[in-house]
Amino acid sequence: MQIGELAGELGLNTRTIRYYEGIGLLPEPERTGGNYRAYGREDLERLRFIRAAQRAWADAG
Numbered sequence: 001m002q003i004g005e006l007a008g009e010l011g012l013n014t015r016t017i018r019y020y021e022g023i024g025l026l027p028e029p030e031r032t033g034g035n036y037r038a039y040g041r042e043d044l045e046r047l048r049f050i051r052a053a054q055r056a057w058a059d060a061g
Contacts, residue, residue, distance in 0.1 A: 005039075006043065
């Protein structure tokens with residue numbers, strides 16, 4: 001799936017996903033022939049985990 005689809009699935013902004021890539025929370029994705037980012041199920045699950053951890057941290061504080 002492309003970054004817009006991934007962002008929509010999770011309710012995230014595409015900039016947030018790129019930020020997570022930049023700081024190493026999400027590995028650099030594979031690229032399609034057209035040089036688009038190509039994300040898979042593992043990326044989706046990792047981002048769900050990150051979001052759950054953020055919510056847990058906010059609730060604990």
